[in-house]
Amino acid sequence: MSQVHNFSAGPCILPQEVLKKASEAVINFNNLDLSLIEISHRSVDFVAVMDKATSLVKELLEVPAGYSVIFLQGGASTQFLMVAYNLLTDNGVGAYVNTGAWASKAIKEAGILGKVEVLASSEDKNFTYIPKGYSIPENADYLHITSNNTIFGTQLKEFPECPVTLVCDMSSDIFSKKINVSDFDLIYAGAQKNMGPAGVTMVIVKDEILGKVERTIPSMLDYRIHIKKESMFNTPPVFSVYVSMLTLEWLKSLGGVEAIQMVNEEKAALLYAEIDRNPMFRGVVEEQDRSAMNATFVLEDESMNDAFNQALSDARINGLKGHRSVGGFRASMYNALPLESVQVLVNTMTKFSESHGN
Amino acid sequence: MSQVHNFSAGPCILPQEVLKKASEAVINFNNLDLSLIEISHRSVDFVAVMDKATSLVKELLEVPAGYSVIFLQGGASTQFLMVAYNLLTDNGVGAYVNTGAWASKAIKEAGILGKVEVLASSEDKNFTYIPKGYSIPENADYLHITSNNTIFGTQLKEFPECPVTLVCDMSSDIFSKKINVSDFDLIYAGAQKNMGPAGVTMVIVKDEILGKVERTIPSMLDYRIHIKKESMFNTPPVFSVYVSMLTLEWLKSLGGVEAIQMVNEEKAALLYAEIDRNPMFRGVVEEQDRSAMNATFVLEDESMNDAFNQALSDARINGLKGHRSVGGFRASMYNALPLESVQVLVNTMTKFSESHGN
Numbered sequence: 234m235s236q237v238h239n240f241s242a243g244p245c246i247l248p249q250e251v252l253k254k255a256s257e258a259v260i261n262f263n264n265l266d267l268s269l270i271e272i273s274h275r276s277v278d279f280v281a282v283m284d285k286a287t288s289l290v291k292e293l294l295e296v297p298a299g300y301s302v303i304f305l306q307g308g309a310s311t312q313f314l315m316v317a318y319n320l321l322t323d324n325g326v327g328a329y330v331n332t333g334a335w336a337s338k339a340i341k342e343a344g345i346l347g348k349v350e351v352l353a354s355s356e357d358k359n360f361t362y363i364p365k366g367y368s369i370p371e372n373a374d375y376l377h378i379t380s381n382n383t384i385f386g387t388q389l390k391e392f393p394e395c396p397v398t399l400v401c402d403m404s405s406d407i408f409s410k411k412i413n414v415s416d417f418d419l420i421y422a423g424a425q426k427n428m429g430p431a432g433v434t435m436v437i438v439k440d441e442i443l444g445k446v447e448r449t450i451p452s453m454l455d456y457r458i459h460i461k462k463e464s465m466f467n468t469p470p471v472f473s474v475y476v477s478m479l480t481l482e483w484l485k486s487l488g489g490v491e492a493i494q495m496v497n498e499e500k501a502a503l504l505y506a507e508i509d510r511n512p513m514f515r516g517v518v519e520e521q522d523r524s525a526m527n528a529t530f531v532l533e534d535e536s537m538n539d540a541f542n543q544a545l546s547d548a549r550i551n552g553l554k555g556h557r558s559v560g561g562f563r564a565s566m567y568n569a570l571p572l573e574s575v576q577v578l579v580n581t582m583t584k585f586s587e588s589h590g591n
Numbered sequence: 592m593s594q595v596h597n598f599s600a601g602p603c604i605l606p607q608e609v610l611k612k613a614s615e616a617v618i619n620f621n622n623l624d625l626s627l628i629e630i631s632h633r634s635v636d637f638v639a640v641m642d643k644a645t646s647l648v649k650e651l652l653e654v655p656a657g658y659s660v661i662f663l664q665g666g667a668s669t670q671f672l673m674v675a676y677n678l679l680t681d682n683g684v685g686a687y688v689n690t691g692a693w694a695s696k697a698i699k700e701a702g703i704l705g706k707v708e709v710l711a712s713s714e715d716k717n718f719t720y721i722p723k724g725y726s727i728p729e730n731a732d733y734l735h736i737t738s739n740n741t742i743f744g745t746q747l748k749e750f751p752e753c754p755v756t757l758v759c760d761m762s763s764d765i766f767s768k769k770i771n772v773s774d775f776d777l778i779y780a781g782a783q784k785n786m787g788p789a790g791v792t793m794v795i796v797k798d799e800i801l802g803k804v805e806r807t808i809p810s811m812l813d814y815r816i817h818i819k820k821e822s823m824f825n826t827p828p829v830f831s832v833y834v835s836m837l838t839l840e841w842l843k844s845l846g847g848v849e850a851i852q853m854v855n856e857e858k859a860a861l862l863y864a865e866i867d868r869n870p871m872f873r874g875v876v877e878e879q880d881r882s883a884m885n886a887t888f889v890l891e892d893e894s895m896n897d898a899f900n901q902a903l904s905d906a907r908i909n910g911l912k913g914h915r916s917v918g919g920f921r922a923s924m925y926n927a928l929p930l931e932s933v934q935v936l937v938n939t940m941t942k943f944s945e946s947h948g949n
Contacts, residue, residue, distance in 0.1 A: 241630060242631065244631065244632060245629055247626065256617040257614070259610055259613050267597060270602060270605065270788035271610075272597075272599060272602060274789065306664040306828070310811050311811045338810070341810075342809055342811075345807050425826055432664065432791075452700060453665060467667075467668040468601070468789045469789065470664070471602060471788060472788055472831065473830065552631065
């Protein structure tokens with residue numbers, strides 16, 4: 234049977250060779266005659282996995298000295314809280330740019346702990362663009378931005394010049410393109426897009442920004458504790474860390490972030506060209522803010538949705554349903570999605586318009 | 592090659608048939624031609640997994656009406672904090688019994704949020720017994736106990752009659768023996784002992800105890816939000832939930848908690864009989880408080896440790912090193928450990944004393 238073309242928004246497609254190795258490790262890990270998931274996380278074999286995952290992050294993103302890399306549980310949703318717990322001072326303010334559902338949640342959670350200020354928002358147009366040209370108060374404890382908005386399909390093409398601590402939620406585009414880590418003070422990302430399966434969250438943090446708040450931070454929410462314990466303060470999510478390590482190894486074998494960026498740009502160009510060319514389809518967001526990871530689009534005639542869904546199904550294309558807050562369609566084109574799958578989608582769109590267009 | 596006898600304290604042995612199914616699902620789940628870990632957590636296929644895992648918990652533990660079952664991230668360590676966040680009022684007090692390292696951590700984390708009172712502690716004798724006969728203040732917001740102390744090898748054989756909300760950390764003996772859920776108001780357990788792999792934590796909570804604190808609870812720490820969202824407030828740890836579901840199915844197929852309890856009692860009796868019989872070995876904790884899950888023991892002559900470790904290794908016995916705070920040896924005999932493995936350990940101890948004893 235032909236392969237399924239998996240455009241899921243996350244959890245999402247992972248490389249076949251990663252899945253194969255992960256499947257084998259569930260039975261027999263490192264020839265121990267034991268499963269990966271039934272050995273101690275403090276065993277030599279698993280500590281090596283955690284170390285490798287950490288060093289691959291540092292290598293692939295060229296993380297400079299003075300930054301720590303940790304793996305945590307709880308998803309980006311827990312980071313919304315941890316960022317404020319660790320960085321928002323009693324009399325300070327956390328500055329936010331609201332570019333979508335996840336940014337809105339980050340703002341809400343920080344507001345429980347202290348004062349937040351929303352510098353700019355694209356909520357007025359259902360988050361179909363990235364606000365630009367806002368000014369950043371120099372007395373803010375930090376500025377929080379979201380690099381890619383999975384639900385709406387927008388992406389920051391340039392990061393703001395930031396006079397204060399810069400925090401970025403990169404959950405849905407980390408490892409998809411080159412970034413300059415030294416432009417940021419804290420980067421976090423749920424693994425389940427370009428890095429691995431659900432259940433683990435990566436944080437890259439500049440050590441010197443920590444330890445400046447007055448409050449006592451609960452242990453599980455304190456970055457310094459997880460850094461000191463090298464992501465082993467408590468039992469880590471062993472399987473998710475291992476599969477992330479495998480996925481980063483795969484990325485390295487392909488040539489790293491710069492190599493995958495070229496493929497990702499090619500995939501995005503191919504799909505957006507068809508969206509723009511084909512009169513039956515229309516892109517949802519402003520052209521200059523289009524995401525290379527998540528392309529959102531609608532049929533001009535929504536009564537054709539069922540027919541298009543049938544065409545997708547016939548082509549074994551999976552996961553293209555748009556988020557309920559946007560509607561229409563969303564093609565997520567993460568690192569592991571082959572160019573071929575995008576070509577199949579484009580061909581399906583072309584054929585659909587040929588057979589159903591006016 | 593013969594099997595490895597896996598006495599790891601956690602993450603620990605899981606049933607072979609569970610590992611086999613989990614391994615297959617990583618390649619092709621439900622004949623979707625997609626991996627379990629690359630589909631949406633909101634897909635029909637994964638929602639069914641979450642529902643099944645939840646209903647199996649309810650069925651196996653006979654959870655009464657009025658209780659909710661949820662699956663979270665962050666381990667028991669996050670529960671130490673969540674319990675206080677959700678139950679400890681501004682002017683109230685959280686009562687604790689300190690029976691070991693994990694209870695100590697629970698006390699510390701709650702102390703960040705409010706007032707705690709330690710009713711009893713066995714720290715005076717390095718946690719080698721379970722304190723009894725303490726009185727529980729009727730004005731406490733809750734009493735927090737730990738049913739089994741993995742590190743020290745003690746276990747509560749009877750739960751206290753409790754006039755206030757009763758919270759129990761059952762991470763290391765949940766599903767190992769029959770409990771009466773209605774005796775408790777909140778039970779939590781990291782999965783990585785009797786329930787599944789690391790990365791997911793189960794909580795059973797009586798709905799009516801929630802919503803009584805004054806503070807605003809951050810979303811990820813609010814039991815009510817996770818209950819309302821049926822463990823899908825954010826992306827759940829898909830793989831860990833799935834393997835937990837498989838493990839609970841396996842337990843059900845064996846005859847459930849009462850059936851496994853008989854096997855667990857048999858395993859514990861076999862090992863403790865050898866510890867008591869064999870003059871080379873000595874149990875660490877008081878006899879009436881011995882854990883059926885984790886048996887801690889030492890060699891009377893510690894200079895024989897290396898030789899005994901060699902004998903264990905020769906018999907393919909794994910994971911018997913005691914925790915650094917106790918030393919000696921610890922045999923963890925969780926649900927999935929076959930009686931045969933305990934027999935192999937006992938035989939190894941017997942043979943060791945025959946060849947090395949005086």
